[in-house]
Amino acid sequence: TEELQRKKFLLKISGENYTEFEPGRVSFHPRDFSLEILNTSRDDGRLYEYSVSNGQEEEIWQIQLEVFEPVAHPSIRILRRELSNGSCSLELRCTSERGDEVSYSWESRENGTGGICSGNGSSLNLSYSLRNAGFGCVCTARNPVSSREAAFDSSRCGFEQP
Numbered sequence: 001t002e003e004l005q006r007k008k009f010l011l012k013i014s015g016e017n018y019t020e021f022e023p024g025r026v027s028f029h030p031r032d033f034s035l036e037i038l039n040t041s042r043d044d045g046r047l048y049e050y051s052v053s054n055g056q057e058e059e060i061w062q063i064q065l066e067v068f069e070p071v072a073h074p075s076i077r078i079l080r081r082e083l084s085n086g087s088c089s090l091e092l093r094c095t096s097e098r099g100d101e102v103s104y105s106w107e108s109r110e111n112g113t114g115g116i117c118s119g120n121g122s123s124l125n126l127s128y129s130l131r132n133a134g135f136g137c138v139c140t141a142r143n144p145v146s147s148r149e150a151a152f153d154s155s156r157c158g159f160e161q162p
Helices: none
Strands: 011-014 017-020 024-028 034-037 047-054 057-064 075-084 086-095 103-110 124-128 136-143 146-153
Touching: 011 024, 011 136, 024 086, 075 146, 124 136
Parallel strands: none
Antiparallel strands: 011 017, 024 034, 047 057, 075 086, 086 124, 103 136, 136 146
């Protein structure tokens, strides 16, 4: 049995004229020949087809649209804390409550901390002398469409300030 294929048209162009089949939902820009989908939702993530007919020939391009939710502002939690002999050891975890395909990286807020904050992944292990505290670690949560940061201050080994 043959399977019936249906196509839904968003835009049809004939010469200088064009018709948007979902006005208010899509917007065609004749200046650069682009088509914008307005108020994008997850349902818009699918295969699209662009075809140009010229007499007996037709050229077809297929475009897979991926829709990503932007990352939310991340938060940093202390999973483990040890304070002994003026030395602080911490395990930090950075998480973002929303976002698709989120990746995490860590770096120092300012230069000169010897890369103690550098790392990839949501967790970071730190061990440092409280005499050298006062540096900041920044966690960046990112995905293909957005990037947000949160900072951690190393002073007082992560205990709340008075």
